[in-house]
Structures are given as C-alpha cells and as structure tokens.
Amino acid sequence: MNKHWKQTFDIVQKAEKKIIGLMSGTSLDGLDIALCTLKGHGRRTEARVERFKTVPYTAEWKAEVKAIFSRHDADLERVCLLNEQTAIVHADMILSTLNEWNLKPADIDLIASHGQTIFHAPRALHGYENYPNGTLQIGDGDHIAVKTGIITLSDFRQKHLAAGGEGAPLAVYGDYLVFSKKGENRIMLNIGGIANFTFLPGDEDSKRVFSSDVGPGNTLMDQYMQQYFSQHFDQDGAVAGRGESNQDLLTALLDHPFFSAGMPKTTGPELFNLAYLESAQHRSATSGLSHEDVMATLCHFSARAIADAVLRTNEKSISLFMSGGGMHNRLLVSMLKELLPDALFFTTADLGIDPDAKEALLFAILANETMSGEPQPFSAESGIPSVCMGKISLPF
Incomplete structure (x- = not known):
C-alpha cells in the first residue's frame, strides 16, 4: 500500500486527531491558523482549540489578491498564478507558526484549508439561467500538502455546490455538531x-x-x-x-x-x-x-x-x-x-471557543467528518446538503 494512503487509513481510525484549520476571509486581514484536537465524530464530536494565531498579510499581498477579488474583469493569468502562490504563502505561514509553537509537521495529522474566496456566484447573483451556483477559492491543496508534508483537505465548497447547495454558509455543519444544546x-x-x-x-x-x-x-x-x-x-x-x-x-x-x-x-x-x-x-x-x-x-x-x-x-x-x-x-x-x-x-x-478561531475550527471539524464521520440527516428544504466535504491532497 502507498505509504501516504496507509497514513491516511491510520488517521481515519485515530480516536483523537490533531488538525490545523485555516481560514482567510474576505477582509484579507491575514491567515487564521487554529491547532485543534478532535475526538469522535458526528454528534459525539469533542473539539478543542489548542493554539491559535492570525498571521497578518503584508500590504503588498493584500494588493495582489484585491487585484482579482470579486472582479468581473480579473486577469486570468493572475488568477492562475495566485492559485498556486496563495498556497505557497499559506504553507510558509503554517511552517513558521509550527516552528514558533515548537511543533513539527509530523505532530499534525491533517490540514483543513478553506483557501481564499475570490468570487462567489450563486444563481441569485449571476442570473444566468443555464448555469449552476458557483464559487471559487484559490490556494491549491496539493501545494500545501507537498510543501508542509502534511495531508491536506481543501476545496470544501465544491461538494456543497455539486449536491445542490450554494457553497455557503458551511458553518452549519460544525455548529450543529458542536454547539447544539x-x-x-x-x-x-x-x-x-x-x-x-x-x-x-x-x-x-x-x-x-x-x-x-x-x-x-x-x-x-x-x-x-x-x-x-x-x-x-x-x-x-x-x-x-x-x-x-x-x-x-x-x-x-x-x-x-x-x-x-x-x-x-x-x-x-x-x-x-x-x-x-x-x-x-x-x-x-x-x-x-x-x-x-x-x-x-x-x-x-x-x-x-x-x-x-x-x-x-x-x-x-x-x-x-x-x-x-x-x-x-x-x-x-x-x-x-x-x-x-x-x-x-x-x-x-x-x-470555550475563541471567537476569532471559530471559523478555522469549523473547517477542522469538516475535515474530521470527511475522514471519520457520516453525512448528517439535514432536510432538503433547509438547503443543507447531507454530504462530507473536502478534497484530499497527499504530500508526495
């Protein structure tokens, strides 16, 4: 068996996982990095944020992303290049933060990367009758996995779209599992x-x-x-x-x-x-x-x-x-x-959850469900597809 698939299989069966959740929002303040411990899955999920940091973006990097953010006239070459470069920037930030926390990549089971949304286009906004709901996040998961050496789940919103959703909001999945009372x-x-x-x-x-x-x-x-x-x-x-x-x-x-x-x-x-x-x-x-x-x-x-x-x-x-x-x-x-x-x-x-870390934690929960959980039984009327999300990138 390929060693990374064996590693993946071993992670699936772990009672407790160390998952780094990543979030970069539309404000472009910086990359939220949350080191999370996840036990169980589904309604038995226990989630804890062990460490959290927002790594600020430079003014130059913000300008790079804003040049293609929510623009109908974005340069396609720049979109292509920033898809890769965003992942490299995020991977460097992860490695630097792990070093600051005296941790090694081998101490981490998974990375759950939201990426950077650059365009969100549900039917209600784009108005094209023969086209589906759409959304686009840059920050390629393969680059993050290869550069960090950590199995990475990314591109979470696409499964939501494929199953009939609008690609957002995704917070409902983690909110329901962890915060219902x-x-x-x-x-x-x-x-x-x-x-x-x-x-x-x-x-x-x-x-x-x-x-x-x-x-x-x-x-x-x-x-x-x-x-x-x-x-x-x-x-x-x-x-x-x-x-x-x-x-x-x-x-x-x-x-x-x-x-x-x-x-x-x-x-x-x-x-x-x-x-x-x-x-x-x-x-x-x-x-x-x-x-x-x-x-x-x-x-x-x-x-x-x-x-x-x-x-x-x-x-x-x-x-x-x-x-x-x-x-x-x-x-x-x-x-x-x-x-x-x-x-x-x-x-x-x-x-018990740092409000600034919550979104990054929610993506760690999504990754945990994809690896070890089952789709939750939401109703079709709620607009919440009963799916697990995230594409898996192996570090080789």
Missing part, C-alpha cells in the same frame, strides 16, 4: 465581511436547523473606511459613532430583493460593495452626506440586516453567540442589542 434555541452569528448565522433549535431536530447569509457584516464599512479614511476598518465603530444614521439612505440600502428572499441564501462583496452604496445614495438623494454620517448609516444597515433576519426565525427565546471581526465593533453590537431586546447576547468564548 437541548432546551436552548441558539443562533451562532458570525459577523465577518458578510454576516451569517446558524439557527440551532432547542429540540435538536436536525431538520429544523438552517444556516444563511443575511447581508453585509463588515464589508461595506471596511471598503468605505479604506476609500475615505485610509484605514482598514472602523476601530470600535469610532468613526460611525461621530455621525448620525440617515433614514433615507438606510431605506435605500435595504431596498433589494435579497432581503425579502427566503432563507437560506448566500451573497458576497460581488453585491454589497461601494457601487451598491453609490446607487443607494443616488436613489435617496443623499450623496452630500458627511463621511461620518455614511459610516453611521452603514453600521445601522448591517445591524438591521442581521436583526431582521434573526426576527424571521419567529423564536421568542434566543441565545445569540457572536464570532467574527464585527463582534469587536462596539457600536454595531450596541445597535444589535437595541434591535433585539429579547435576545441574550454572548460570544463563543462563553462556550
């Missing part, structure tokens, strides 16, 4: 570039579980801050806090079929970008607003999109657990609490 209705809210949540009913009925994007989290605020304030994001909502939300602009921003469409649904910066804001300002005759007032309105926009979606669950008693960069925006969180007065607010730290 009998007797408590939970919402696992991730406020990244795009905000999404998983609804976990207290009766633990998998057929009632669903996960959905709900609209912009940080993406529009971040884009506006970068354009007009030369800052990557609005620290603590300080800039937005100096302005006043404009109702006419807010109404125009919320006037899009995405918000009235049923859940689950997905979206991305392909829709929610500065061109979307410019159109809303034109329609609402608010182009003369101060930058601070625009930021206040964009913050209110994100809060309304999230709160309106939570209210559509029609559950009176909800415990809401936050993760993602947006949970650090104090103004955004205060708006959410005002809009959702009956919800109890927590972060995943209250469940």
Whole structure:
C-alpha cells in the first residue's frame, strides 16, 4: 500500500486527531491558523482549540489578491498564478507558526484549508439561467500538502455546490455538531465581511436547523473606511459613532430583493460593495452626506440586516453567540442589542471557543467528518446538503 494512503487509513481510525484549520476571509486581514484536537465524530464530536494565531498579510499581498477579488474583469493569468502562490504563502505561514509553537509537521495529522474566496456566484447573483451556483477559492491543496508534508483537505465548497447547495454558509455543519444544546434555541452569528448565522433549535431536530447569509457584516464599512479614511476598518465603530444614521439612505440600502428572499441564501462583496452604496445614495438623494454620517448609516444597515433576519426565525427565546471581526465593533453590537431586546447576547468564548478561531475550527471539524464521520440527516428544504466535504491532497 502507498505509504501516504496507509497514513491516511491510520488517521481515519485515530480516536483523537490533531488538525490545523485555516481560514482567510474576505477582509484579507491575514491567515487564521487554529491547532485543534478532535475526538469522535458526528454528534459525539469533542473539539478543542489548542493554539491559535492570525498571521497578518503584508500590504503588498493584500494588493495582489484585491487585484482579482470579486472582479468581473480579473486577469486570468493572475488568477492562475495566485492559485498556486496563495498556497505557497499559506504553507510558509503554517511552517513558521509550527516552528514558533515548537511543533513539527509530523505532530499534525491533517490540514483543513478553506483557501481564499475570490468570487462567489450563486444563481441569485449571476442570473444566468443555464448555469449552476458557483464559487471559487484559490490556494491549491496539493501545494500545501507537498510543501508542509502534511495531508491536506481543501476545496470544501465544491461538494456543497455539486449536491445542490450554494457553497455557503458551511458553518452549519460544525455548529450543529458542536454547539447544539437541548432546551436552548441558539443562533451562532458570525459577523465577518458578510454576516451569517446558524439557527440551532432547542429540540435538536436536525431538520429544523438552517444556516444563511443575511447581508453585509463588515464589508461595506471596511471598503468605505479604506476609500475615505485610509484605514482598514472602523476601530470600535469610532468613526460611525461621530455621525448620525440617515433614514433615507438606510431605506435605500435595504431596498433589494435579497432581503425579502427566503432563507437560506448566500451573497458576497460581488453585491454589497461601494457601487451598491453609490446607487443607494443616488436613489435617496443623499450623496452630500458627511463621511461620518455614511459610516453611521452603514453600521445601522448591517445591524438591521442581521436583526431582521434573526426576527424571521419567529423564536421568542434566543441565545445569540457572536464570532467574527464585527463582534469587536462596539457600536454595531450596541445597535444589535437595541434591535433585539429579547435576545441574550454572548460570544463563543462563553462556550470555550475563541471567537476569532471559530471559523478555522469549523473547517477542522469538516475535515474530521470527511475522514471519520457520516453525512448528517439535514432536510432538503433547509438547503443543507447531507454530504462530507473536502478534497484530499497527499504530500508526495
């Protein structure tokens, strides 16, 4: 037997696995690296984050990726080259971090790599009748496996598409396995570039579980801050806090079929970008607003999109657990609490998981399920295909 397939077979049967989960989001802050211990599988999964680090990207690397990110006119040669180069950059970051943690590649069973999304194209966005849902992540798994010497699972979203899903959100699989609690209705809210949540009913009925994007989290605020304030994001909502939300602009921003469409649904910066804001300002005759007032309105926009979606669950008693960069925006969180007065607010730290590490952990859980688990019995109506995901790359 090929030695790497034997190694894979041995890993499948391990009672406990050491898996590195990787996440690089649309904010392009850096690569999240979570060293996770996974025991069991399915509803018996026990997950623990042993070490976590975000390795920041250089300004030069961010510019490289932004040159092809969510662009209809992206240069195909650059896309091709960055698919390979992203993997090499990520592999170097993994090796450097392992060395910092006094670990060797041989100490790690698997890498679970999300890659870097550069375009997300569900039918609802692309509008081409004869084409399927689509999404594209760069960062080739074979390069990571060969350079690190660690078996790598990657390209998780493609199986989701092939089985009829939209390729996102994938958090529902790990959320259901690890965070469900009998007797408590939970919402696992991730406020990244795009905000999404998983609804976990207290009766633990998998057929009632669903996960959905709900609209912009940080993406529009971040884009506006970068354009007009030369800052990557609005620290603590300080800039937005100096302005006043404009109702006419807010109404125009919320006037899009995405918000009235049923859940689950997905979206991305392909829709929610500065061109979307410019159109809303034109329609609402608010182009003369101060930058601070625009930021206040964009913050209110994100809060309304999230709160309106939570209210559509029609559950009176909800415990809401936050993760993602947006949970650090104090103004955004205060708006959410005002809009959702009956919800109890927590972060995943209250469940023993670093909120910043949660997404990387979820991909480690997906890899564990692919190696040792079985598809969970979600309902077709929920938009959650009952599949295991991730392509396996061997290090030779």
